[in-house]
Amino acid sequence: MSAATLTPGTTDRPSARALPRRSFLRDTRIVLVRELRPVARDPFSLLFGLVQPLVFLGLFGPLLAGSAGGALGGDVWLWFVPAVLAMTTLFGTSVTGSNLQLDLSSGVHERMLVTPLSRPAQLVGRALKEMVPIVAQSTVVLLVMLPFGLRPDPLGAALTLLQLAVLGIGVGSLSYALALAVRKQEWMFWVVQQTVLFPVMLLSGMLLPLENGPAWMRAVSAVNPLRYVVDSGRASFAGDLASSTVAWGWVAALATAVLGLVVGVRAMVRSAD
Template identity: 30%
Template structure:
């Protein structure tokens, strides 16, 4: 009769600590970058629309409003808006890849991995921000073609502002995508929510002398506070008359008080962190 019973073997699983989650964030971020680099049609398509707006529509409309826009090419005016369009749309498409991952089963593998949901969402948002900023750099490289100088301070300022805006938009996209089951629904929500916000952000028109109802919509629009700092940065490096600057670059005002750029950047950053927390909370309920 057997009297010896084998002792159970202890199995050690990796602990979920800060270093473990940091590695998970890095892996998710790296995957987003590789996915973007491997998708050449997506890279090109994300550039076509802003380039068309900048050089085709901008040139056409500019010929009509050249007398109403003193001392500046209309393409120069909409240039910050086209950078914003590029990073916003790229960031939203990056966030939408969550829906693809759910459809093809990869998301389930990520959810059962021994990492926190916070690490997955943070890596996703950082990856989307990096990809969108890199895409925006291509439009930024076209600055000289629309009369914007290649100033190192301007370029550095724009890169920081682009990254913060892209991070916030990606977090918003992840929040939307976490509760959707198919990519058609995601793009429908993007068209319904993001495009009106983009057009109401002042990317295409000055914020001065607007009708009352439009002034209210632009003021409460979160994307306004992402677009305006970029325009402020560009216009600070242009040689314009005080009249032209006041007309084309009035900034955002709450009543009679002009909102300073640092506060706008702070609002975008705070919105990004809040949206990140909301996306994590919704992602924890995802299956």
């Protein structure tokens, strides 16, 4: 009976070559599918998310047409519907950190961190998940508004949804970063979210035009990325796709996405320490 021997430089652990290489896209897809499963099992949550935009369109739209229709210089629906879609994206993605808070309290987040899935993929997969129902809801809103006279440029409407998806990834990533930053004081998440959300929304010219507002309000809105995205959506719906307004909207959406992903990934990596 011979004794087992180990040659120098060998080990009983599997070699690095034997381990499968991780793919960022594959890991992102795994996280995305995992996060979408609860949504697929509860489709009524998507229908519930349609209540807010349809209420704004049904109640605020006619008031806007009667009081400020002339000041808008064109079709009220082409002006207001893109703003409502941006509002839906902002509301939907800015609260995504609350889902992460549930994972933090239940221990799911810690279990995900010890998996081989990359930290950036975990963040991007979660952020993409939030955009799937929002894009679906926005598409339904467009279809519902067609019988009421909405006639957007088809390509412009599609590009607007894509632009809002890019913006939403950034906002959702920032929301996740906020949830991780205040994980020991969960109530602080809602304080910060509400404090930031409404000024950003109102200073985007989303509900009323800002051209006749006070000078300080116009100055603050000039540094609000959402304003450029809202204006871009209106120009795209009107078919003015080659305008600088649309270009600046894409710059604002991409800048928000990059900032959100950088901040979110750093927060996700630090949460594993």
